[in-house]
Amino acid sequence: MKDMQDGYTTADGRKIGGVVMEMKNITLRFGGVVAIKDISFDIREGEIRAIIGPNGAGKSSMLNVISGFYVPQEGEVWFHGAPRPQMKPYEVAKQGIARTFQNIALFEGMSVLDNVMTGRLGHMKSGMFAQALWRGKAEAEEVANREVAEKIIDFLEIQHIRKTPVARLPYGLKKRVELARALAAEPKLLLLDEPMAGMNVEEKEDMSRFILDVNDEFGTTIALIEHDMGVVMDLSDRVVVMDYGKKIGDGTPDEVRNNQDVIDAYLGVSND
Amino acid sequence: MAQMQSGAEGLRSLPALLQRNATQFANSPAYREKEFGIWQCWSWAEAEKEIEALALGLINLGVNRGDFIAVIGRNRPYMYWSMVAAQSVGAIPVPLYQDANAEEMAYVLSHCGARFVVVTDQEQVDKVIEVQDQPHQFEHLLYLDPRGLRKYDHTQLHQYSHVQDQGRAAHDELIPDLNRRRAELDYDSTCVMLYTSGTTGKPKGVVLSNRNVIESAKNASEFDKLGVDDEILAYLPMAWVGDFIFSIGQAYWTGFCVNCPESAETMMTDLREIGPTYYFAPPRVFETQLTNVMIRMEDAGKLKQRMFHHFMAHAKKVGPDILDGKPVSFMDRIKYALGDFMVYGPLKDTLGFGKVRVGYTAGEAIGPEIFEFYRSLGINLKQLYGQTEATVFITVQPDGEVRADTVGIPAPDVEIKIEDNGEIFYRSPGTFVEYYKNPESTADTKDSEGWVATGDAGFFEDKSGHLRIIDRAKDVGKMADGSMFAPKYVENKLKFYPDILEAVLFGNGKDRCVAFINIDLTAVGNWAERNNIAYASYQELAGHPKVLQSISEHVSTVNKSVAEDPMLSGCQVHRFVVLHKELDADDGEMTRTRKVRRRIVEEKFADIIAALYDGSSQISTNTEVTYEDGRKGSISATLDIGDAEVVTVMAQKVAAE
Numbered sequence: 001m002k003d004m005q006d007g008y009t010t011a012d013g014r015k016i017g018g019v020v021m022e023m024k025n026i027t028l029r030f031g032g033v034v035a036i037k038d039i040s041f042d043i044r045e046g047e048i049r050a051i052i053g054p055n056g057a058g059k060s061s062m063l064n065v066i067s068g069f070y071v072p073q074e075g076e077v078w079f080h081g082a083p084r085p086q087m088k089p090y091e092v093a094k095q096g097i098a099r100t101f102q103n104i105a106l107f108e109g110m111s112v113l114d115n116v117m118t119g120r121l122g123h124m125k126s127g128m129f130a131q132a133l134w135r136g137k138a139e140a141e142e143v144a145n146r147e148v149a150e151k152i153i154d155f156l157e158i159q160h161i162r163k164t165p166v167a168r169l170p171y172g173l174k175k176r177v178e179l180a181r182a183l184a185a186e187p188k189l190l191l192l193d194e195p196m197a198g199m200n201v202e203e204k205e206d207m208s209r210f211i212l213d214v215n216d217e218f219g220t221t222i223a224l225i226e227h228d229m230g231v232v233m234d235l236s237d238r239v240v241v242m243d244y245g246k247k248i249g250d251g252t253p254d255e256v257r258n259n260q261d262v263i264d265a266y267l268g269v270s271n272d
Numbered sequence: 273m274a275q276m277q278s279g280a281e282g283l284r285s286l287p288a289l290l291q292r293n294a295t296q297f298a299n300s301p302a303y304r305e306k307e308f309g310i311w312q313c314w315s316w317a318e319a320e321k322e323i324e325a326l327a328l329g330l331i332n333l334g335v336n337r338g339d340f341i342a343v344i345g346r347n348r349p350y351m352y353w354s355m356v357a358a359q360s361v362g363a364i365p366v367p368l369y370q371d372a373n374a375e376e377m378a379y380v381l382s383h384c385g386a387r388f389v390v391v392t393d394q395e396q397v398d399k400v401i402e403v404q405d406q407p408h409q410f411e412h413l414l415y416l417d418p419r420g421l422r423k424y425d426h427t428q429l430h431q432y433s434h435v436q437d438q439g440r441a442a443h444d445e446l447i448p449d450l451n452r453r454r455a456e457l458d459y460d461s462t463c464v465m466l467y468t469s470g471t472t473g474k475p476k477g478v479v480l481s482n483r484n485v486i487e488s489a490k491n492a493s494e495f496d497k498l499g500v501d502d503e504i505l506a507y508l509p510m511a512w513v514g515d516f517i518f519s520i521g522q523a524y525w526t527g528f529c530v531n532c533p534e535s536a537e538t539m540m541t542d543l544r545e546i547g548p549t550y551y552f553a554p555p556r557v558f559e560t561q562l563t564n565v566m567i568r569m570e571d572a573g574k575l576k577q578r579m580f581h582h583f584m585a586h587a588k589k590v591g592p593d594i595l596d597g598k599p600v601s602f603m604d605r606i607k608y609a610l611g612d613f614m615v616y617g618p619l620k621d622t623l624g625f626g627k628v629r630v631g632y633t634a635g636e637a638i639g640p641e642i643f644e645f646y647r648s649l650g651i652n653l654k655q656l657y658g659q660t661e662a663t664v665f666i667t668v669q670p671d672g673e674v675r676a677d678t679v680g681i682p683a684p685d686v687e688i689k690i691e692d693n694g695e696i697f698y699r700s701p702g703t704f705v706e707y708y709k710n711p712e713s714t715a716d717t718k719d720s721e722g723w724v725a726t727g728d729a730g731f732f733e734d735k736s737g738h739l740r741i742i743d744r745a746k747d748v749g750k751m752a753d754g755s756m757f758a759p760k761y762v763e764n765k766l767k768f769y770p771d772i773l774e775a776v777l778f779g780n781g782k783d784r785c786v787a788f789i790n791i792d793l794t795a796v797g798n799w800a801e802r803n804n805i806a807y808a809s810y811q812e813l814a815g816h817p818k819v820l821q822s823i824s825e826h827v828s829t830v831n832k833s834v835a836e837d838p839m840l841s842g843c844q845v846h847r848f849v850v851l852h853k854e855l856d857a858d859d860g861e862m863t864r865t866r867k868v869r870r871r872i873v874e875e876k877f878a879d880i881i882a883a884l885y886d887g888s889s890q891i892s893t894n895t896e897v898t899y900e901d902g903r904k905g906s907i908s909a910t911l912d913i914g915d916a917e918v919v920t921v922m923a924q925k926v927a928a929e
Contacts, residue, residue: 154307163541216420216422217422
């Protein structure tokens, strides 16, 4: 764990690779409000990286910086060893970054399958007309993309709701569909914004298993924000802890758990 | 149809039938499974290749003749292949219930001493590994889906496809051995061992020979004229004898296609897509489907509702007669045809029964209304009576002689006799060989002449020659006044109400009867939703005063109908309680095939029964529950006890005498 140059091996024996993304002294302001103050950390290939912190700590802002949605006033985001220029969201998607949202953002009127298929948009090359007519290359492309979508539907065990409009689904399943759509893009880096928010224990267990399986089966690097400490400590390889926009801790779950600043700020201590 | 089966005569094992199918029906579909949203298909020739590769792989792993190979998982072609591959190498497949808990699984695995286990996925792998601290050790475990298993110790674990690959690679070297083993199989070799869930005691391993399976499959296929073009949907537990006979026995005899659903949740969609021609379901499935239809009709528009009820009334009047080929007036036929176009046809399609030529229900009595509903739609739903020990078939209903209250005439080659106490005995080519490692039970059940005790009480009707089952022989008892106590009879009447899922009647040796009732969460939940009744849990809904009231009305109605039969009028329900939990197989209250284990329920809820008899209006109770992973918890509840109206028949009886 000490020599991080070429990655490390996790407690359960997974090999973690080199740095995929690095935050260098990021500061993000909204007018006078400083949401993120001089934060640096890295995300390595194949790891599950968690960002935790109390409400208003700047976690979601951080995720939006990673996804390129927010542009920090200071500092740089390095991606694959080079500073990343300002980008449009679809350009970010093309780079292999996909995300889910804290408040589910699906197309409610469309079926689960169609929603998952939208995740494949970045992989479709034929034009709008060719797709509308469904002839020639567009047809073959659709079939190939459908196959990928179906594998993900199978993976996340949502076959039974394949044709169901999303609006009719319960919350827990919607979350799963959102994950499916993100996975359909075959991302290198998957960003999950509170994947367990509002779920019951059973749904959380399912979701945890899916996150671990995604990481294990596809080798996807995952960065996630989560409130549920139990989940974070069980799932992640390394954890960044934020409080009031500052980084107060970074390391393995055990290291973070024993960090006095973290205990004080987040896990809570008695007031006397 | 006989010509279709040419070449099957003289074939004495399922692997031999497979060879015949692979040449005779080479390009006909043998297996289909929906995966990745598409029906994947294997022809008989392809299936034969897959099975051969697996059989070679099994030899490669060191499977010996006479070894037991446990098969655990949901219905998938691969799992069926593993059973036939096991037979091909002289081993004995032992399918287990996939929802069995660790304890049951440990018992069965150690009882047969399975050296090899074939499972579908991580969940089953975990379960099998978990029971390994018990004395029994498996040697190799084959799994289908590698997901989540990458980090497991693979010294004893093998991916199914890898075993096949190894088999293919070693083809030339091992094929003489495989051919030799296949040639050794004869009519007396063991075909399969099935564990009966047993309403009492430990499960028993029923050994069935090739003769049992092939003769039964042949007789039943000829009885219903099944052929290579038929389609079935394999969705019932593989450990159940019915699935083995339909999806393997009859499929191999006739060469029809076995379709496997994508997952348990998609079963209804898959059923609709496949449109099986030969269909089997326990009454519960038909009940659930009917309940769903009724619930959805209540949400339908006024016009649709009126159309539905109008034509269903007509179907009820003439539908069964049309199906049985009895005379029906021309106008009625025209109206039925119109109804078929507007209501019955679309409904059958929605249910997935559009093409059903022969449908069976068995295992429990089916409510006459449910039965009539399906038959009036023109679905040839019939009843059969069978057991694992008989390789399913004891009696069946021939086309045109179908009734809700009988189970039909003796199946081909089956002899039946009824003892003085009403217990039914049979003898047939399907009669099982023995209970594995249990000669006492074998001797208790099967006598030296081959007669097998069913444990059921029944009689033949004089007019029709059909068998009627009253109840389990040991459950039929006497009330304190000497009148007959037949719990099933009353329970079935109660269960015909869509909001009652399960009922258990007590009263043997007592002066009056009392009952436990389980509500059907789907039906009652929907009713609650429409009536703006909020509830947080099953328990709360079950205890809702309005629910109690409507159940009480049902009980009173049932009492009236029970009172009409003078022989059974003593079985009226005086008091009842709506249970706070569903009776569940995980808690041992039911068998895996969902039959109530009467004695266990009686012991477990002794306090509630006492309260039912001592006249108290409420009972506080604490019940232990077991979760699927074996953890235990408890539910405590205060239950209201309901009184039901009882029809006094004593006076009438006296008057009649």
